[in-house]
Structure formats: structure tokens, C-alpha cells
Amino acid sequence: MSSTVQSAYPNARPAPEAARHELLFLNCFRLAQALVYVGLALSPSTLGWPKLADVGLARGVGVLFLLFALGMLSLTRRSTPYIRWTVSAALVVDIIAAVLAIITMHDARIGIAMMLAVNLAAGALILPLRLSCFFASLATLGVIGHSVIEVQHGQAGMDRELLESSLFGLAYFAITMLCYVLSRQIRASEALAEQRGVDLANLAQVNELIIRRMKTGVLLVDDANRVHQMNESAWMLLGNPTADQRDLGRVAPELSRRLYHWMTSGKLDESATQLADGVPEVVPRFSRLAPNDDSHVLIFLDDTSLVSRRAEELTLSSLGRLSASIAHEIRNPLAAIRYSAQLLAESEDLPPTDQRMVEIINNHCVRLNEIIENILQLSRRERSRPxxxxxxxxxxxxxxxxxxxxxxxxxxxxxxxxxxxxxxxxxxxxxxxxxxxxxxxxxxxxxxxxxxxxxxxxxxxxxxxxxxxxxxxxxxxxxxxxxxxxxxxxxxxxxxxxxxxxxxxxxxxxxxxxxxxxxxxxxxxxxxxxxxxxxxxxxxxxxxxxxx
CATH class of the missing domain: 3.30.565.10 (Histidine kinase-like ATPase, C-terminal domain)
Structure with missing residues (x-):
């Protein structure tokens, strides 16, 4: 999953806010590093370790680097928007200070070189890969360059130190690459977690909105018979209680009684009841929030008026289709009766009493035709064209x-x-x-x-x-x-x-x-x-x- 996110964001780098913790760690470590330099430079000469090649230079490097570390630590929050430039400039100073410390405190060169690796690793968590490799190269050139100069001066044992410096340079590159890869995976995981958090928040809002707008009343009641949550339908079916009314026994005594009966006996009373004056009757149903959780119960209030209305709609729909089929069967013989009555009315030798009968037939045919038209309109619902x-x-x-x-x-x-x-x-x-x-x-x-x-x-x-x-x-x-x-x-x-x-x-x-x-x-x-x-x-x- 993380590889998928990485492929979607191949050049993703940490945002300034996200990298503030890494920057704070780097500045705190730099302060500790500077204190070590100062401590080594100010160590009493009676100890004999480390041997300082130039006491003044060593102490100057330590003090200046300490002041620089304090300044960077104090500017951590302000430098966050310009984090790449800040970290790049600070790494240059770190490398120069480390190389000068190795020159002036030769006996502590291994420890100083190891501490510099931490600076490069922290920088790789923030900077792009090319820039991180550049500083790894700069540090490698610094430690190897010092060893080459010492070899050229013909000091004994410098060949071994040159090998150590080369190994340190290789370690710098390896640590830089490893931290960069870890940084990408961390950022991808953070982005995925953030997206999942947003999705879960949206899903929670959608679920809350669905539950709130449900026609069925929903209540969440704890083992103390207190109502924790209810949707709008439940609030209306309970008679619109105030926000401070949370005791189910006072809000709806009948519902509280049925809940107690269900919890003690396991039997559900499915008869309809009215929980407040002026509200429809409901049929309560109960369900535990979790199979092994007895502390919370979900109560569903089914509005019987909605069920009756739905049954009425289904009945009317079925009746409309049945009536339409009957109306179609009646229309043809009705048309024949009306046509025959009209022909009969045109007869010249028709007595007045028979003419009255024909008129009655025509009137009732018209009325039957209106009834059929109404029934057909009931069965066919044409879409409106506004x-x-x-x-x-x-x-x-x-x-x-x-x-x-x-x-x-x-x-x-x-x-x-x-x-x-x-x-x-x-x-x-x-x-x-x-x-x-x-x-x-x-x-x-x-x-x-x-x-x-x-x-x-x-x-x-x-x-x-x-x-x-x-x-x-x-x-x-x-x-x-x-x-x-x-x-x-x-x-x-x-x-x-x-x-x-x-x-x-x-x-x-x-x-x-x-x-x-x-x-x-x-x-x-x-x-x-x-x-x-x-x-x-x-x-x-x-x-x-x-x-x-």
C-alpha cells in the first residue's frame, strides 16, 4: 500500500509543518554536539586527552559553534517556512566545524566523524535526495581531505586513518540513502493516514446525517437508563424533550418499562404505544450495541403512521392497476351503448317517454365515462414537464x-x-x-x-x-x-x-x-x-x- 502512495507522489517532500519535529531534533542534537566540542576543547591539560594541535583554534571553534547552535535552536519556529535553505546552510556549518574539530582534536576524530553522520541523517529526512548526497559528498571530502594532508606530511599511521576516513565517507552515503528512503515511506504513510482520517471523518458525517434524517427514531441508552444520543425523529416521537432531559424513565416511562422488560426477560412487546401527547404511535425495538456489551442499548422507534401510509400507497397502487384493467374492459361496451342510444334518439317516431329513457341512458353514459377517465388517471402517473x-x-x-x-x-x-x-x-x-x-x-x-x-x-x-x-x-x-x-x-x-x-x-x-x-x-x-x-x-x- 505504501508503494502505491509513493508512486502517486514520487517527488513528495515533507511540508514545513510536517518537518518541524525533524528540524527541532537536528537543532537540539547540534547544541549537544557543540557542548561536546567545547568540553573537549576546555578539558584540563593534565588529563592528556585529547591532545590539542592548536588550543586557541579548538576553543574558538567550540565556542563559535555553540553560539551558532543556540541561535539555530532559538530560530526553529521562524525558520520552518524556509526549512530547506535553513537546513542546507546549517549542514555546511556543521561539516566545516566537524572538519576543524578533527584537525584541532585529532585524538577524538572518530567520535566527531560519527556525530557528523547524525547531522547528515537528520538532513536527509528533510532535504531532497540530490542535496542530501551533495552534503554527504562534502563531508566525505572533508574527512578524507584531512587524512590525505596528514599522509603528505609524512606522519606515521596516517595510512590507517585514510582507510578509516574512506569508510566514514561510505557510511555517510549509506546513512543518507537509508534515511531518505525511510523519509519517503514515513511521508507516504502520513499522507495515507491523513487521507484515511479525512475519509473516516466524512463517512462519520454522512452516517450521522443519515441517522439524523431517518424516519425511524434511534436512541442510544446506557446501563444507567440515560439517553446519550437521539436523532430528530426520536426527538419528535418523544414529544420534543429539552436538552437537559436525559433520564429515559422521565422522558418516556412506558419506553423505559419495555426496555427493562426486554433486558430482564428477553421478550419484546411489539404492541404500538404513544410515548407523548400529540405524537404518532410507535413500535419500539431494542438491540445491543455490541454482542458482549451490556452497557449500551440501541432503541428503534418505528412510526406506525409511516407503515400505514406505505400500506395505503401499496393498496392504492394495486387498486389503481386493477381499476384500470376493469375500466378498459368497460369502456368498449359503454361506447357501444352510448352510440346505440344516440342512434335511437334520432328516430322520428320515438314516443316522449322513450326519449326520456334515451336521455337518461346518455347522461349515465357520460357519468360512467367520467368515472373511467378518473380511474385511468389514477393508474397512470405521467411525469410533469414544468x-x-x-x-x-x-x-x-x-x-x-x-x-x-x-x-x-x-x-x-x-x-x-x-x-x-x-x-x-x-x-x-x-x-x-x-x-x-x-x-x-x-x-x-x-x-x-x-x-x-x-x-x-x-x-x-x-x-x-x-x-x-x-x-x-x-x-x-x-x-x-x-x-x-x-x-x-x-x-x-x-x-x-x-x-x-x-x-x-x-x-x-x-x-x-x-x-x-x-x-x-x-x-x-x-x-x-x-x-x-x-x-x-x-x-x-x-x-x-x-x-x-
Whole structure:
């Protein structure tokens, strides 16, 4: 795995912040190295070791190098942004000081040469390979050059020291290469660990977000019956407790009782219960956080209303498909009955009583055809094709088209629009079906006894500029108990109604990211309010609405 990361970053070098520890180590070791030089240079002459070739030079080199080491140590943090230049300059001084120390303190040459290897190794952890090899070469030339000069002066035993210096040079290169390779592997491991840390942090955030947004309530409870964590659904199902309420026995006594029963007996009570006033019933489920961990328990709260809603959706879907197949089978014989009744009505010698029978047949055929159309719309959900519309222009076009296709008689249907354009995004065809259904209901039921219907289509702005389209009548209104169920499928109060019109209207509204609701009008009447998605006005708004 580390080789893969290295191949992805072949020239990766440590960042200044990452190499601060290596720089601090190098500066601390340099200070210790300088103290050794000073100690050797200031050693009493009575000891006889090491023999100093030039006492003044040895002490001068030691003191200056000590001051340099102290300065580099004090500037560690400031020199971090310029770490390559700092380390390169410091290594040059280290090599010069080491060579001068070997010259003036010949007896301690092996120890001084070994300490210089540490400087080169620390530099290889920070610098690129070429620069590290350059300083290894410089140090090798320094120690070998000193030995060559000594051999030329004809001192005895210098041949052995020349061999030692060559071996030290070889060790310098080997240590430099080894530390450089180790540095690459360390940096690759650090980069991989950092990336893994970022991935784990992102994964933890995603998991937390998923758990927080789950429809199922989730709680983490310890062995002291205290709630450690809960998601939003659990917080709502528990009745919105405050943040300081952590005792499960006080927040939800029934849930605490069931948890104790499950932990002691191992049996789960699967009956639904309500944990707080005004919240749906839930079915609690319990699970240990780990197989051998008895200190923490996960509690899952399944909202029964969601299960019922899902079952209702599946039932409606199955019923829609079944009804569609039945409607297709009914449509053909119904068309034949209606066609035969129309032919029979054209007969000249048909008695008035028979003409009345034919009229009844035609009326019921029309009603059956409307029922079939509603059932087919329930079974086929066409995708919306939203466009940008000016609701005022669209409402005027709709009312004109409705008047041309329907005889209003004494009933009135008019448009009230805002002085400024009301821009919205919706599918014109589906919006026309929704409003047509609402206007048809308003003209049919929204009238006082013995009076004509007065229906208005209002296009206006709501709060924060939200586009609103309303269908308002001045009829008797809808009773609150009935209003709570008018959008349910197959619910109707009329003997000839199917109970699908308002249900389909709301379904098509939701398909267009809109909401349809019933609002009771003060002073009598009903208002069906359609809140749509806002949009900027476009140049082709009127054309799009006319096309729709």
C-alpha cells in the first residue's frame, strides 16, 4: 500500500509543518554536539586527552559553534517556512566545524566523524535526495581531505586513518540513502493516514446525517437508563424533550418499562404505544450495541403512521392497476351503448317517454365515462414537464377556454390577478387539469340555494413572493369534519361523485412541487389554494401558457 502512495507522489517532500519535529531534533542534537566540542576543547591539560594541535583554534571553534547552535535552536519556529535553505546552510556549518574539530582534536576524530553522520541523517529526512548526497559528498571530502594532508606530511599511521576516513565517507552515503528512503515511506504513510482520517471523518458525517434524517427514531441508552444520543425523529416521537432531559424513565416511562422488560426477560412487546401527547404511535425495538456489551442499548422507534401510509400507497397502487384493467374492459361496451342510444334518439317516431329513457341512458353514459377517465388517471402517473408561467396570463387564457367549452348560464367565472407578473414553474397541462377540476367543483357545489354560483380564479403573490393560484366560491363552505377528508381517495359526499377528483388534483400538484390545500373563507365560501414553485419571468411565458 505504501508503494502505491509513493508512486502517486514520487517527488513528495515533507511540508514545513510536517518537518518541524525533524528540524527541532537536528537543532537540539547540534547544541549537544557543540557542548561536546567545547568540553573537549576546555578539558584540563593534565588529563592528556585529547591532545590539542592548536588550543586557541579548538576553543574558538567550540565556542563559535555553540553560539551558532543556540541561535539555530532559538530560530526553529521562524525558520520552518524556509526549512530547506535553513537546513542546507546549517549542514555546511556543521561539516566545516566537524572538519576543524578533527584537525584541532585529532585524538577524538572518530567520535566527531560519527556525530557528523547524525547531522547528515537528520538532513536527509528533510532535504531532497540530490542535496542530501551533495552534503554527504562534502563531508566525505572533508574527512578524507584531512587524512590525505596528514599522509603528505609524512606522519606515521596516517595510512590507517585514510582507510578509516574512506569508510566514514561510505557510511555517510549509506546513512543518507537509508534515511531518505525511510523519509519517503514515513511521508507516504502520513499522507495515507491523513487521507484515511479525512475519509473516516466524512463517512462519520454522512452516517450521522443519515441517522439524523431517518424516519425511524434511534436512541442510544446506557446501563444507567440515560439517553446519550437521539436523532430528530426520536426527538419528535418523544414529544420534543429539552436538552437537559436525559433520564429515559422521565422522558418516556412506558419506553423505559419495555426496555427493562426486554433486558430482564428477553421478550419484546411489539404492541404500538404513544410515548407523548400529540405524537404518532410507535413500535419500539431494542438491540445491543455490541454482542458482549451490556452497557449500551440501541432503541428503534418505528412510526406506525409511516407503515400505514406505505400500506395505503401499496393498496392504492394495486387498486389503481386493477381499476384500470376493469375500466378498459368497460369502456368498449359503454361506447357501444352510448352510440346505440344516440342512434335511437334520432328516430322520428320515438314516443316522449322513450326519449326520456334515451336521455337518461346518455347522461349515465357520460357519468360512467367520467368515472373511467378518473380511474385511468389514477393508474397512470405521467411525469410533469414544468415550464415558466405567468399565472395571471395563464388564468385569463384558462377562463376564456373554459367559457368557450362550457355553458355557464347565470353563473359567473372571473379572474383576479396581481398588478405585477406572478411567475411560477409548473406543467401547463397538469395545472389545467387541477384548476379545471377545482372550478368544476366550485360551479357545481359552491352556490347558495336558489342563487347562481360566483367563482373567482385569483393569481397573486404570497409571503416572500411565493406564487399562489386560488379558486374561490361564495357557497356554503365545507364542514370542518368533511374538509379533513376531502383529499382522501374515494371519499365523496355526493351520490354521483367518485371521490377521486380532489385526490388526483393533489397528486398532480405534488408532482409539480406544489401544495394544494382547502381554506375556509370568512363570511362563507370555500378557497382551494395552490402554492407553486416560484420562478423568474421569462419572455416566452405567455406563449408557453397558451400552448399549455
Amino acid at each position: 415550464e415558466t408561467l405567468d399565472l395571471g396570463t395563464w388564468a385569463n387564457l384558462f377562463v376564456d377556454e373554459y367559457r368557450q367549452g362550457n355553458d355557464l348560464g347565470e353563473d359567473s367565472l372571473r379572474v383576479i390577478q396581481a398588478s405585477t407578473p406572478v411567475a411560477a414553474v409548473a406543467d401547463p397541462q397538469q395545472l389545467q387539469q387541477v384548476v379545471w377540476n377545482l372550478v368544476q367543483n366550485a360551479l357545481r357545489y359552491g352556490r347558495m340555494p336558489g342563487e347562481p354560483a360566483r367563482v373567482m380564479v385569483v393569481a397573486r403573490h404570497g409571503e416572500h413572493g411565493v406564487p399562489i393560484l386560488e379558486v374561490i366560491d361564495r357557497g356554503p363552505g365545507i364542514a370542518p369534519k368533511v374538509a379533513a377528508q376531502i383529499f382522501e381517495p374515494f371519499y365523496t359526499t355526493h351520490e354521483y361523485g367518485t371521490g377521486l377528483g380532489l385526490y388526483l388534483a393533489r397528486q398532480m400538484s405534488e408532482a409539480n412541487q406544489a401544495s394544494l390545500e382547502y381554506v375556509r373563507v370568512a363570511g362563507g365560501g370555500s378557497c382551494f389554494r395552490l402554492v407553486l414553485t416560484p420562478a423568474r419571468m421569462g419572455k416566452a411565458t405567455g406563449d408557453a401558457a397558451a400552448t399549455g
